[in-house]
Amino acid sequence: MNAPSNIYWLILPLVVAISLVYTASRYESWPVIWMRSLRLCLWILAALVGTTAVLLLVNTQS
């Protein structure tokens, strides 16, 4: 694996697992678990992408 270019993809399984397990620990109804975990997953990814974008914007190095 070419680490520098593909390393960001490794965040996906982590975020999916965290979203599913966290939501499953809070609810017992499957429709709620799927919906909430999808929402949490998107929230975490959006936060990560947003943070990365801000860091890229303020980055002063080439």
Next chain:
Amino acid sequence: MSENPVPLRDPARAAFLAWLVPGLGHFYQGRTGKGWLYGTCILGLYVAGFILGEGKDVYWRWVSPLNTERFMLHYVGQFFVGLAALPALIQATIEHFRPGTNFLWGFMAEPSQNVINGLHLRLGKLYEIGTIYTTVAGLLNVLAIYDAYEGPAYGRGDEPETVAIPADAPTNAHAGGAA
């Protein structure tokens, strides 16, 4: 889950089984869907991390927690994956009392600093990501253990807050199930 309480069936045993193998406590309680979900997510993450770190990112050494340079904080998280991380604790204990013993061909034994440096050079960030995966897997299993012991910690809105009771408990005894 709606109005019916979650049958927890001997919560302490279920929690122990959930620690031993992620998802096993939920299978024991008959919550097979959750058992599969926890087992797949937690063990999948742990195995992926273990492979990324070439099996050298899960190990333990017996030192004082105050010795922050050498204390293996990430193993504290990994420990909660249960059986899959237990050989590291056994290896460290054997090494502590009988240094130089080659138990299980050194599986999950503490690698030498040279080996770790070599892994960092060769794998780069992948070794660190492997450590993160395995540690997060253990921490996620803490949530699963809690779920096996107490039942789901209901959030706001979607579901009415119900009380989770052990299946064999008297009808007037309640265990907490709501956060």
